[in-house]
Amino acid sequence: MNAQTAAAIEAQGVSHAFSQATAPLAVLSDVSLTIRAGEMVSLLGPSGCGKSTLLNIIGGLLPPNAGSVRLDGQALSGIMPHKMSFVFQENALFPWNTVLENLLVALEFQGVPPAQRAPRAAAALAAVHMSEFSGFYPAQLSGGMKQRVALARGLSLQTDILLMDEPFAALDEQTRMVFGEDLSVMLAETGKTIVMVTHSLSEAVFLSDRIFVMTSRPGKIKAVVEVKKEHPRTPDFVVSEQFAAIRSELYELLHDEIRRSVESAQQIPKRDDG
Amino acid sequence: MAKSDRLATRLVQAGFFITLLAAWTIESALHLINPILFPRIGDVATNFLTVITTAATLTDIWTTMSTFGTAYIIAIVLGITVGYIVSTSRLFTKTYEPMLAAFYTVPLLIFFPTFILFFGTGVKSKMALGCLAAFFPIALNTIAGFNSVDLNLRTAAMSFGASRLQMLRRVLLPGAFPIILTGLRVAFIPCFASVLAGEIIASDSGLGHQISQNAQMMETARMFAYVILVIIIAAAFNLLLSTWETRRGRATA
Amino acid sequence: MSAAFRGKYGPLRLRILSIAVLLAVWEIAARWFIDPAFASPPSAVVAGFGHLFADPKVAGAVGSFFMELAVAFAIAVIAGLVVGLAVGATPFNYRSVFPIVLLLYAIPQVTVLPMFILFFGLGAASKIAFGASHGIFPIILNVVAGMKSVRPIHVISARTMGASKMQILRRVVLPQLVPSLFVGMRLAMAVTLLGVVLAELYVSTTGIGYFTQLFSEKFDPTDLFCLITVLAAIAIGLNELTRRLELHFSRWRSD
Numbered sequence: 001m002n003a004q005t006a007a008a009i010e011a012q013g014v015s016h017a018f019s020q021a022t023a024p025l026a027v028l029s030d031v032s033l034t035i036r037a038g039e040m041v042s043l044l045g046p047s048g049c050g051k052s053t054l055l056n057i058i059g060g061l062l063p064p065n066a067g068s069v070r071l072d073g074q075a076l077s078g079i080m081p082h083k084m085s086f087v088f089q090e091n092a093l094f095p096w097n098t099v100l101e102n103l104l105v106a107l108e109f110q111g112v113p114p115a116q117r118a119p120r121a122a123a124a125l126a127a128v129h130m131s132e133f134s135g136f137y138p139a140q141l142s143g144g145m146k147q148r149v150a151l152a153r154g155l156s157l158q159t160d161i162l163l164m165d166e167p168f169a170a171l172d173e174q175t176r177m178v179f180g181e182d183l184s185v186m187l188a189e190t191g192k193t194i195v196m197v198t199h200s201l202s203e204a205v206f207l208s209d210r211i212f213v214m215t216s217r218p219g220k221i222k223a224v225v226e227v228k229k230e231h232p233r234t235p236d237f238v239v240s241e242q243f244a245a246i247r248s249e250l251y252e253l254l255h256d257e258i259r260r261s262v263e264s265a266q267q268i269p270k271r272d273d274g
Numbered sequence: 275m276a277k278s279d280r281l282a283t284r285l286v287q288a289g290f291f292i293t294l295l296a297a298w299t300i301e302s303a304l305h306l307i308n309p310i311l312f313p314r315i316g317d318v319a320t321n322f323l324t325v326i327t328t329a330a331t332l333t334d335i336w337t338t339m340s341t342f343g344t345a346y347i348i349a350i351v352l353g354i355t356v357g358y359i360v361s362t363s364r365l366f367t368k369t370y371e372p373m374l375a376a377f378y379t380v381p382l383l384i385f386f387p388t389f390i391l392f393f394g395t396g397v398k399s400k401m402a403l404g405c406l407a408a409f410f411p412i413a414l415n416t417i418a419g420f421n422s423v424d425l426n427l428r429t430a431a432m433s434f435g436a437s438r439l440q441m442l443r444r445v446l447l448p449g450a451f452p453i454i455l456t457g458l459r460v461a462f463i464p465c466f467a468s469v470l471a472g473e474i475i476a477s478d479s480g481l482g483h484q485i486s487q488n489a490q491m492m493e494t495a496r497m498f499a500y501v502i503l504v505i506i507i508a509a510a511f512n513l514l515l516s517t518w519e520t521r522r523g524r525a526t527a
Numbered sequence: 528m529s530a531a532f533r534g535k536y537g538p539l540r541l542r543i544l545s546i547a548v549l550l551a552v553w554e555i556a557a558r559w560f561i562d563p564a565f566a567s568p569p570s571a572v573v574a575g576f577g578h579l580f581a582d583p584k585v586a587g588a589v590g591s592f593f594m595e596l597a598v599a600f601a602i603a604v605i606a607g608l609v610v611g612l613a614v615g616a617t618p619f620n621y622r623s624v625f626p627i628v629l630l631l632y633a634i635p636q637v638t639v640l641p642m643f644i645l646f647f648g649l650g651a652a653s654k655i656a657f658g659a660s661h662g663i664f665p666i667i668l669n670v671v672a673g674m675k676s677v678r679p680i681h682v683i684s685a686r687t688m689g690a691s692k693m694q695i696l697r698r699v700v701l702p703q704l705v706p707s708l709f710v711g712m713r714l715a716m717a718v719t720l721l722g723v724v725l726a727e728l729y730v731s732t733t734g735i736g737y738f739t740q741l742f743s744e745k746f747d748p749t750d751l752f753c754l755i756t757v758l759a760a761i762a763i764g765l766n767e768l769t770r771r772l773e774l775h776f777s778r779w780r781s782d
Contacts, residue, residue, distance in 0.1 A: 061687065081689030092684040096702040096779045105698050109690035137779050157688065279619070286623035311645055368538040369545070379766040381721040383728065384758045387739040391748055392565055463635070471637040475729050482637075486729075489641030497641060504638045512633050 008037035008161065008193045009058060014067035016053055017218075027053050029218035031067070037160070040187055040194040040231075042204040045214030046254065046261035051197045052165055054219065058195060059084050059163045071161075081110050084161040085154040089170050092150060093138045099125070099149050100134040106153050124156035125149075127186070144175035151183075155190075164196040168203055180206050181235065188231035201250045205243055206233060213253045216261035223253050313495035321499035331503075337480040341397045342469045345404030349461060353409045354454065357416020358442075371417050378410040383471060390476055397479070400472035407468040408461035415457025419450030459515055466511065470504065481507075567749040572756060575749045580757075588734045589757065592727060595651050596765075599658030600719045604712060606659070607666025614667065615674030625671065632664045636722070640729055649733060654726040662719035666711040673707025674700065706777040713769040720762055 014031045017024040027050035035041050043051040056062040058069055060079040069076040071083060086092075093102050103121035112120065125131045128148040138146055147167055154162050168176045184207060187194065198204050204211045211225045227246055229237060237243055295315075301307060302314035309317070325331050360366045360374075385406065389399040423446055431445045473482020481504055488497035532541050550569050557568035567575075580586050614624045640657060647653035677700055685695050727735040735754070742751035 059687065061683065079687055079689070081687065084687075086684065086687040088680060088684060091678070092680050094681060094699070094702070096705075106688045108698075109685055109688040109694055111689060139779060279622070283619065283623040287627060290627055365532055365537055365541060369541040373542060373545075376763060376766070379717050380759050380762040381717070381724045383721065383724050384755050384762075386728065387743050387751055388748070388755065391743050391751065467635040467637055470635055471640075471725055474637055474640060475725075485638060485641055489645060494645065501638045501642070505634055508633065508635050 008072060009035040009195070010070040010073075011054075011058060012068050012070070014054065014057055014064045014069065015218075016050070016057065016062070016064045016066075026218040028057075028064070029220050031219065031221055033212055033221055033224075035193060035195060037193050038191045039209040040196070040207055042208040042211045043195065043197045043214060044199065044201070044204045044211050044250065044254070045219060046216050046258040047199060048217050048261050049214045049257070050217060050219035051199075051214055054214075055163055055165055055195060055197050059086060081157070081159075083159055084163055085157040085159040087147075087150050087154045087162065087164040087167050089147075089166055091170075093146055093153075095138050098135050098137055099130065099141070102138070102149065103153050103156050107156060110157050120156045120158070121152075124152040127155060128152045128182070142175075143171050144179060147171060147179060148182075155186075159192075161193045161195070164194065166197050166199070168198065168200065176203070177235075181233075183207060185232040201247055201254070202238070204250065205246050206238060211250065213250060214257075216257040216264075222257070225249060225253075310492050310494055313498050317495035318498045318502070321496045322502055325496070325499045325503060334479065334481050334484055335503075335507075337397065338469060338473065338482065341400045341473075341480065342404055342466050345401045345469060346408055346462070346465050348401070349405045349408035349412055349465065350458065352405070353412030353457070353461075354416050356409075357413040357454075358420060360413070361417045361420035367417060367421060371414065374410060374414055374417075378414065382406050382410075382468065386472055386475065389472075395476050395478055400469045400477065400480070403472045404465045404469040408465035411461040411464070412454070412457045415460070416450065416454050419453030419457070420446055422453055423449035459519065462511065462515060463508075466508070564746050565748065567747065567752045571749045572752045575753045576757075579750050579753045585738060585754070588738055589754075591651060592723065592735055592758075593761075595654045595658060595727075596720060596723050598651075599655045599723055600662055600716060602655065602659040603662025603715050603719055604666055604708075607663040607711065607715070608670055608708070610663070611667040611670025612674070615671040621671065621675075628664070628667055632668075636661060637725060640725060643726070644730065649730050653730070654723050654734075657726040658719045658723035661722035662715035665714035665718060666708070669707045669711030669714070670704060673704040676707070677703050706773070706780050709769075709773040709776045713766070713773045716765055716769045717762075720765065724758070 011031060011033050014028055015026070016028040017026040027048075031054060043054060045051050053062065057064045058076075060069075060076050063078075071080065094105065097105060100121060103124060104117050107117040107120060108114075122131065122134075125134060128151055130145065130148050130152060133141065133145065133149075138149070141149070147170075151167070154164075168179060171179060180203060187207070196204075196207065205227055208227055211227065212221050213223045213225060214220065215222045225246060227242075229242065298315045301312075302316060305314075360370050382403065386399070386403050389402045393399040393402065427445055427449065428441065431441055436444065469480075470482045473480040474486045477483040477486070481500060484500045485497055485504070488494070488500065532538070553566075554568045554570060557563070557566040557571075580589075610628075614620050614628065636657075643653050643657045643660075647656050681699050681703075682695055685699050690698065724735075728739060730736045731740045735758075738754060739751060742748065742754060745751075
C-alpha cells in the first residue's frame with residue numbers, strides 16, 4: 001500500500017507482428033508504458049487490438065519483435081514465475097485435479113518446498129472464500145467459483161505482480177459485480193501490482209488506478225486515463241458522477257476504435273508463445 | 275502447413291515405403307531369409323501376375339464377393355427391421371439396446387464352429403458369420419437413428435393424421451437415414467473381414483481359402499500374391515467408402 | 528405396454544423374461560425339433576460344464592488362451608503407448624507417421640494370419656503376436672488423440688508458473704492421457720481377444736482350435752456349445768471390466 005513512484009514494469013517501443021501464410025499481421029506498434037509498483041492498471045481496447053499480446057509480452061511469455069520490457073529496472077528475458085503470475089480465463093484450471101490439487105501443483109511448479117505448499121494453498125483459498133470447495137473438481141463449480149480458484153492460484157504464488165487476461169469475460173453480469181468488489185477489497189489489502197486486460201469500460205473504471213486506452217490493430221496507446229479514488233471501492237462508486245465522467249471519456253476515446261475493429265474483423269491467433 | 279513441411283512429411287512417408295521395398299529387394303537378391311518363410315520379391319511378382327491372369331481367380335473372387343455381398347444385404351434387412359422394431363418403444367430400446375451392445379463385444383468368430391456344424395464348410399457358413407458381424411452395428415445404429423428423429427417432427431406428423439406407414443416413410447426414415455447409413459458403413463469392413471476369416475479357417479473355395487491352402491502347401495510366394503490381391507480389394511473398398519463419405523459430408527455440410 | 532414393465536426395473540425384468548423365453552425356445556427346439564447332432568439344449572450345456580472342464584486338456588487349452596490373451600494385451604498396451612507417445616510428440620511426427628499407421632490399420636489383418644503362423648510357429652507365440660498386432664492400433668490411435676486433446680492453455684499456464692518440461696509432461700500431459708488410454712484399452716481388449724481367438728481357431732492342431740474341431744466332429748455338440756459359451760462369457764466379462772475401468776478413470780472429463 002505504499003504509493004511507490006518507482007516503476008515496476010516499463011515497456012519501451014514494443015512492436016509485434018504475427019507471421020502468417022499471407023502477410024505478417026502487425027498487432028502492436030511502438031507501445032511504451034510505465035506501470036508503478038502497487039498500482040492497478042487496465043489495458044482497455046477493442047477486440048484484436050493486441051492487448052492480450054501486450055500482456056503476454058509484459059509477462060515474458062512472448063519476446064517482442066521490437067522494443068524491450070524492463071522489470072524493476074532489469075531487462076526481461078523470459079517468464080519470471082517468482083515475480084509475475086497469470087490469471088487467465090476460467091478454463092485454465094486443470095480439470096483432472098481438485099481445487100486444492102490445482103493450487104498445490106502450481107506451487108510445485110514454482111518450486112515451493114513441499115512443507116509450505118499446503119498452508120499457502122489453504123490461505124489463498126480462504127482469501128477468496130473457497131475453502132469449503134477444496135475437494136471439488138472444476139467441472140462441479142460455477143464460472144464465478146472457478147475464477148475465484150484461478151485468482152487464489154495466482155495469489156498463492158505470492159508474486160508482486162499479477163497479470164490478468166480478461167478474467168471476467170466468461171462470467172455473467174451479476175457474478176462480475178461481486179467478483180469486482182471482492183477484487184477491489186483484495187487490492188487494498190495486498191498492495192500488489194496488477195495489470196488487467198479488459199474490454200469492459202465499467203470494469204476498467206471500477207478497478208483501475210490508471211487505464212491505458214489502446215487503438216484498434218495495430219495497437220498503440222491512445223491515452224492514459226486516471227481514476228483518482230482509493231481502494232477498496234464500494235458499489236456506490238459505480239453510480240457516482242466521477243465514475244460516469246470517466247466512463248464517458250473512455251467511450252469517446254474508444255468509440256471509433258471499436259467501430260474500426262469490428263468492421264475489419266479478421267481473426268488473429270489468441271496465443272503465440274513462440 | 276507450410277510448403278516445406280508438407281514436402282518433408284511426404285518424403286518421410288515415401289521413404290518408408292521405398293525403404294521397405296528396397297530392403298525386400300536386397301534380401302531377395304542376397305537370399306537372406308528362407309524363401310518358404312518369406313518369399314523373394316521376384317517370385318511374388320511373378321505369382322501375382324499369374325494369379326490375376328488366371329480365370330480360376332475370378333471364380334475365387336466371385337465366391338468371396340458374393341458371399342460377402344449376400345451376407346451384407348441380409349444383415350441390412352435384418353438389422354434395420356430389428357432396429358426399427360426395437361426403436362418403436364422406449365421400453366424395448368432400454369431393454370434390448372444394451373443387450374445388443376454387450377453382445378457385440380463378443381468376438382463373433384467363436385460362433386463360427388457352430389455355423390460349420392449347421393452349414394458345413396461351404397459358403398453358407400461364411401455368409402452366416404459375415405451376416406452376424408454386420409447385423410449388430412446396423413441394428414444398433416438403426417435404433418439410434420430412429421430414436422434421434424426429433425419428437426416435434428413426429429408429433430407434427432401425427433397431428434396431420436399420418437398413418438404408421440406414412441410416418442415411417444415420410445418422417446422416420448429420412449430422419450434416421452444419416453445414422454443408419456453410418457451403421458452400414460461401419461458394418462462393411464467387419465463383414466468382409468469375417469467372411470475372409472471364415473474362408474481362411476475352414477473353407478473349400480474363395481480367396482481366403484487360397485491364402486490358407488497355399489500357406490499349408492508352403493507355397494509362400496503364391497500365398498503372398500493372394501494376400502496382395504485381397505489387400506488391393508480392401509483398399510479399393512476403403513477408398514470407395516471414404517470418397518462416398520466425403521461427398522456426403524460436402525452435400526450435407 | 529404391460530404394467531409389469533413399468534418403472535426403473537422394467538427393462539431389467541423384460542430382459543430377464545426375454546432371455547428366459549429364448550432359453551425356453553432353444554431348449555424345446557433342441558430337444559424335440561432339431562436333429563440332436565446339430566444342436567444341444569441349454570440344460571445339457573449347463574450339465575456338461577463340469578464334465579468338460581474336469582478334463583485337464585480342455586481346461587489347459589482355455590488356460591493357455593487366457594495366458595496368450597493377457598500377454599498379447601500387455602504387449603499391445605506397452606508398445607502402443609510407446610509408439611503413440613512418439614507419434615503424438617510433435618506435429619511433424621504426427622503428420623508423417625500417423626497416415627502410415629492408418630494405412631496399416633486399414634488392411635484386414637486376417638489375411639496375414641497364415642504368415643504369422645509361418646513365422647512364429649504353431650505355439651503360443653503366434654497367437655500372442657497376432658493378438659498384439661490387433662490390440663496395438665486402438666492404443667496408438669487413442670494415445671495420439673489424447674495427446675492432441677491437451678489444451679495449449681494448460682501447458683501455457685503451467686509454463687507461466689515455472690514448470691519444467693518434465694513437470695509439464697507429468698502433471699499436464701499424462702493426466703490427460705489416462706482417460707484416452709483407458710478408452711483405448713477397452714477397444715484393445717475387444718480386438719486382441721478377436722485376434723487371439725482367430726489364431727487359435729486357425730491352428731487346429733492344438734489349443735481351442737483343436738477342441739472346436741474335435742467337438743464339431745462328435746455326434747453330440749454339447750461340448751462344442753459349452754466351450755463357446757465359456758468363451759462368450761469370458762469375452763463379455765473382460766469387456767465389462769475394461770468398460771468400468773474406463774468409466775472410473777474418465778470421471779473428471781466433461782466431454
